[in-house]
Amino acid sequence: xxxxEVGEFGLIERLKxxxxxxxxxxxxxxxxxxxxxxxxxxxxxxxxxxxxxxDIHFTLATxxxxxxxxxxxxxxxxxxxxxxxxxxxxLVSLALRPEQQVEFVxxxxxxxxxxxQRFGVNIIGGDTVSSPRAMVINLAILGRVENDAxxxxxxxxxxxxxxxxxxxxxxxxGLDTLLSPRPAPAEVIAWARARHFRPTPRxxxxxxxxxxGGLTAADDISDGLVAEVYTLATASRVGIVLEAGAIPIxxxxxxxxxxxxxEPLDYALYGGEDFELLLACRPDKVDAVREAVNRAxxxxxxxIGRVVPAEExxxxxxxxxxxxxxxxxxxxxxxxx
Amino acid sequence: xxxxEVGEFGLIERLKxxxxxxxxxxxxxxxxxxxxxxxxxxxxxxxxxxxxxxDIHFTLATxxxxxxxxxxxxxxxxxxxxxxxxxxxxLVSLALRPEQQVEFVxxxxxxxxxxxQRFGVNIIGGDTVSSPRAMVINLAILGRVENDAxxxxxxxxxxxxxxxxxxxxxxxxGLDTLLSPRPAPAEVIAWARARHFRPTPRxxxxxxxxxxGGLTAADDISDGLVAEVYTLATASRVGIVLEAGAIPIxxxxxxxxxxxxxEPLDYALYGGEDFELLLACRPDKVDAVREAVNRAxxxxxxxIGRVVPAEExxxxxxxxxxxxxxxxxxxxxxxxx
Numbered sequence: 001x002x003x004x005e006v007g008e009f010g011l012i013e014r015l016k017x018x019x020x021x022x023x024x025x026x027x028x029x030x031x032x033x034x035x036x037x038x039x040x041x042x043x044x045x046x047x048x049x050x051x052x053x054x055d056i057h058f059t060l061a062t063x064x065x066x067x068x069x070x071x072x073x074x075x076x077x078x079x080x081x082x083x084x085x086x087x088x089x090x091l092v093s094l095a096l097r098p099e100q101q102v103e104f105v106x107x108x109x110x111x112x113x114x115x116x117q118r119f120g121v122n123i124i125g126g127d128t129v130s131s132p133r134a135m136v137i138n139l140a141i142l143g144r145v146e147n148d149a150x151x152x153x154x155x156x157x158x159x160x161x162x163x164x165x166x167x168x169x170x171x172x173x174g175l176d177t178l179l180s181p182r183p184a185p186a187e188v189i190a191w192a193r194a195r196h197f198r199p200t201p202r203x204x205x206x207x208x209x210x211x212x213g214g215l216t217a218a219d220d221i222s223d224g225l226v227a228e229v230y231t232l233a234t235a236s237r238v239g240i241v242l243e244a245g246a247i248p249i250x251x252x253x254x255x256x257x258x259x260x261x262x263e264p265l266d267y268a269l270y271g272g273e274d275f276e277l278l279l280a281c282r283p284d285k286v287d288a289v290r291e292a293v294n295r296a297x298x299x300x301x302x303x304i305g306r307v308v309p310a311e312e313x314x315x316x317x318x319x320x321x322x323x324x325x326x327x328x329x330x331x332x333x334x335x336x337x
Numbered sequence: 338x339x340x341x342e343v344g345e346f347g348l349i350e351r352l353k354x355x356x357x358x359x360x361x362x363x364x365x366x367x368x369x370x371x372x373x374x375x376x377x378x379x380x381x382x383x384x385x386x387x388x389x390x391x392d393i394h395f396t397l398a399t400x401x402x403x404x405x406x407x408x409x410x411x412x413x414x415x416x417x418x419x420x421x422x423x424x425x426x427x428l429v430s431l432a433l434r435p436e437q438q439v440e441f442v443x444x445x446x447x448x449x450x451x452x453x454q455r456f457g458v459n460i461i462g463g464d465t466v467s468s469p470r471a472m473v474i475n476l477a478i479l480g481r482v483e484n485d486a487x488x489x490x491x492x493x494x495x496x497x498x499x500x501x502x503x504x505x506x507x508x509x510x511g512l513d514t515l516l517s518p519r520p521a522p523a524e525v526i527a528w529a530r531a532r533h534f535r536p537t538p539r540x541x542x543x544x545x546x547x548x549x550g551g552l553t554a555a556d557d558i559s560d561g562l563v564a565e566v567y568t569l570a571t572a573s574r575v576g577i578v579l580e581a582g583a584i585p586i587x588x589x590x591x592x593x594x595x596x597x598x599x600e601p602l603d604y605a606l607y608g609g610e611d612f613e614l615l616l617a618c619r620p621d622k623v624d625a626v627r628e629a630v631n632r633a634x635x636x637x638x639x640x641i642g643r644v645v646p647a648e649e650x651x652x653x654x655x656x657x658x659x660x661x662x663x664x665x666x667x668x669x670x671x672x673x674x
Contacts, residue, residue, distance in 0.1 A: 003442065003467075004435040011439065011465055015446050019453075019460035025425065026459055035461035037426060037479075040377040049477055051430035051464045088362065089374060093388035093475050098341040102348065105340065109352050116356075122363055123356035124372035127388045128348055130340075133470040138430045140386055140477030142374075 031235075032153050033082035033220060034143070044150050048079035049140040060135075062178040065104045067197035068137070069111025075222065076141040077119050078201035078275040082220035083152070084210050085145035087121045087203065093138040095131035108137075119203055149210050151218035153235035156280035160216050162240060162305040163279040163289065165202045167248040168225055169264060170195035172271025173256040184259050188252045199275035206277060208296035214285020224272035229305075229314060230327050232278060239312040242305040242325060270328050280307055368572075369490050370419035370557060371480070381487050385416040386477040397472075399515040402441045404534035405474070406448025412559065413478040414456045415538035415612040419557035420489070421547050422482035424458045424540065430475040432468035445474075456540055486547050488555035490572035493617035497553050499577060499642040500616040500626065502539045504585040505562055506601060507532035509608025510593040521596050525589045536612035543614060545633035551622020561609035566642075566651060567664050569615060576649040579642040582656060607665050617644055 003011060016030045027044060028036040039045035050072070052058060058068050073090065080087040092112060096105065109123075116123060121141070174196030177189050202220075209215055217236055219228045225247070233240045249264045257264040279301075281289055290301045305317075316325045340348060353367045364381060365373040376382035387409070389395060395405050410427065417424040429449060433442065446460075453460060458478070511533030514526050539557075546552055554573055556565045562584070570577045586601045594601040616638075618626055627638045642654075653662045 001439045002435065003433055003437050003439055006439050008465055011442060014439070014443060015460075015463075015465075018450050021450075021454045021459055022425070022457050023459075026461060029459065029461045030463070035426070035428070037461070045382075047426065047428060047477075047479065048462060049428040049430050049464050049475070051432055051466050051473070051475060053432050053466055053468045053473070055469055056432075056467055088359070089372070089384065091372070091384060091386040091477050093386050095388055095390050095393075095473055096340055098339065100340050102338045102340055102343050102351070105348060106351060113355050113358075117358045120359050122358055122360075122366065123352075124363060124366045124374070125385060126352075126367070127386050127475075128345055128352075129388050129390055130393055131390045131471060131473070132392055134468060136388070136390070136432055136468070136473045136475075138386070138388060138464075138473075138475035138477075140384075140428050140430075140475075142384065142479075 028152065033079040036083065036150060039144055042147055043144045044147055046080050046083050046085045046143040046145060047140070048076060049138060050075050050079070051136065051138040054135040063197060065107035066111035069108040070115045070198050072137050072139050073112045073115035073121065074199050074201050075275065076139045077115065077121060077203060078199070078220045078222070080141055080143035081201045081203045081206050082218050082277060083145055084149045084206055084218060085143040086207070087119050087141055087143040089124045089142040090116060090121050091140045092123055092126035094126070094128045095136040096128065097135065098130050119201065151215055153217055153219050153232050156217040156232055156236035156238050156307045158238055158307050158309045159283060160280040160307040161283050161286050161303055162307060163281055163286065163301050164248065164276055164304050165205050165299055165301055166276045167250045167253070168221065168274050168276060169249050169253045169267030169271050171199065171273040172267040173253045176256065176260045182259050184256060188255050191252045192256055196273065199273065201275055202277045202299070204297045205293045205299050208292045209279065209289045212285060212288040212292035214282040214289060215279055216282060217280040219278045221274045221276045221278055222272060224270045224328065225278070226269045226325055226328055227272070228278050229325065232280070233314050237310050239308040239310050240305055240314050241308055241322065242316040244316050244318045246302060246304045248300065248302045365489065370416040373420070373487060376481055379484055380481045381484055383417050383420050383422045383480040383482060384477070385413060386475060387412050387416070388473065388475040391472040400534060402444035403448035406445040407452045407535050409474050409476050410449045410452035410458065411536050411538050412612065413476045414452065414458060414540060415536070415557045415559070417478055417480035418538045418540045418543050419555050419614060420482055421486045421543055421555060422480040423544070424456050424478055424480040426461045426479040427453060427458050428477040429460055429463035431463070431465045432473040433465065434472065435467050456538065488552055490554055490556050490569050492554040493569055493573035493575050493644045494553060495575055495644050495646045496620060497617040497644040498620050498623050498640055499644060500618055500623065500638050501585065501613055501641050502542050502636055502638055503611070503613045504587045504590070505558065505611050505613060506586050506590045506604030506608050508536065508610040509604040510590045513593065513597045519596055521593060525592055528589045529593055533610065536610065538612055539614045539636070541634045542630045542636050545629045546616065546626045549622060549625040549629035551619040551626060552616055553619060554617040556615045558611045558613045558615055559609060561607045561665065562615070563606045563662055563665055564609070565615050566662065569617070570651050574647050576645040576647050577642055577651050578645055578659065579653040579662060581653050583639060583641045585637065585639045
């Protein structure tokens with residue numbers, strides 16, 4: 001059987017078996033944005049890793065090395081934010097072609113450091129090896145979170161309100177401008193490109209929101225809103241109703257959707273790589289969370305739906321027409337890509 | 338300037354600048370077998386990562402997926418052993434071709450788990466992505482060590498005795514049997530192949546040795562004894578005299594050296610990937626260390642030289658003829674490979 005027949009998530013299920021040999025210090029192994037370990041008194045240690053492969057996650061035809069570096073750090077920081085944590089340490093592995101320019105690596109590291117500095121992440125080690133073919137970057141990140149503040153995907157309960165930070169679809173619109181350039185206002189293209197290459201992991205936002213209390217679950221939106229809604233609902237064993245009209249989409253994203261003859265909502269639902277946070281929150285705390293985040297950094301936090309019992313399934317409400325939400329989002333090894 | 342002109346170690350020096358933005362919890366960043374962080378009371382956290390690339394570190398023509406998995410875990414465990422630590426948690430990233438067989442990945446994971454179970458290492462997370470070309474595996478490992486037990490490369494002092502665990506050159510001899518098979522006794526080939534693919538990280542040995550006291554520095558032998566002698570001497574700002582006749586070489590390694598028309602000592606000095614430990618020890622504690630390791634697991638610990646002042650340089654004593662030791666060992670991106 002080939003990998004493309006089982007897909008990324010089928011593969012992960014196979015690999016989980018027998019992975020934990022000494023559970024004493026493991027709070028959560030494979031199955032959330034980051035692993036959770038017992039740490040120093042009062043804190044949990046968070047650990048996560050992401051690998052980026054040339055011509056799958058980025059291509060040198062469209063990305064600068066600094067952008068690749070920045071994004072590699074950002075997607076890992078986002079995994080820590082999705083657990084409610086503070087990112088702290090990174091290990092960076094690079095597989096590079098021998099004929100690659102040193103200046104290229106300097107720039108890639110400048111991007112890693114730029115994002116690392118912004119979020120207080122040290123690069124404490126790594127590995128540099130040669131690769132005969134594609135370039136590969138792996139980053140492993142460590143962070144920490146107070147014992148009682150850790151947010152899992154599995155904590156959402158019926159009655160909770162679904163929130164999202166920022167806006168959605170900008171990264172996918174940015175990808176379109178890179179893959180098939182079309183005439184558009186320069187500032188719109190620049191904005192979308194930045195959304196794609198320099199996403200803002202929502203560390204400040206989640207730390208402010210946690211202080212308000214009431215959050216029950218979190219996930220970062222890497223594979224698209226719909227994919228993450230399914231992930232959160234499955235982990236929490238709940239249903240979800242999304243409000244199509246409430247999903248925040250930036251004007252520039254709508255502008256590019258028109259140019260590329262796409263539905264803005266498709267960018268937002270299925271685009272992925274926005275690295276916004278999807279949050280579940282007790283209804284009585286929604287206002288406090290939104291105010292706390294707004295005070296900390298002005299990032300909008302929008303109500304986009306609610307958590308319902310599992311029997312009600314996963315649906316989307318388009319102006320009163322409630323339809324089943326079609327699953328989808330990025331899945332490595334998937335047959336039909 | 339191309340990478341092959343600066344080499345792996347030149348590159349690492351460039352990348353170190355500005356890597357630490359918040360030093361509060363970092364005891365040691367880039368520059369040893371593992372990074373060292375402040376951890377829970379009484380302990381330091383160790384973190385390291387190694388990336389293995391198809392057709393550089395292994396080839397499917399000679400290695401089974403189980404061997405690749407076992408070795409990937411073993412080389413990372415060895416980095417923790419080289420700090421005196423106990424390995425605990427691993428994050429595994431895999432870049433795989435979509436047409437790869439699922440059974441291949443199952444076997445690779447079986448190898449990772451087999452070695453993980455042997456040394457008590459959990460697989461707590463990872464990333465699986467598709468790769469259009471070469472397969473890549475990255476493992477990031479976490480471990481811990483008591484505050485006062487952590488062993489660095491920089492601790493050796495003139496007067497210390499140099500020790501090595503096990504024997505050297507077996508892995509390089511095994512590589513020869515894989516790359517250009519020649520007639521040899523089956524048990525000799527099997528032994529050398531196991532040395533190459535299933536090295537034994539010296540966790541039990543180092544933990545026993547630490548109890549005896551007197552160790553001042555440690556390094557694991559991944560790039561060859563000579564390369565690691567240079568690394569340890571440079572980090573400690575000392576000189577070293579190796580005793581050529583004392584370097585432990587197994588009979589099977591000597592047998593293969595004869596078959597491949599090589600010097601057994603060349604296998605031992607420059608071969609690499611033995612993953613034995615190179616240790617510096619106070620002279621009054623050498624016997625206690627050797628006895629402690631022997632009691633724990635019967636692995637031999639051999640005196641192979643001594644630490645001298647830096648002015649005396651790095652030399653090797655061949656039956657009374659003391660010669661400068663020619664540097665060498667594996668270096669990614671090196672021009673002449």
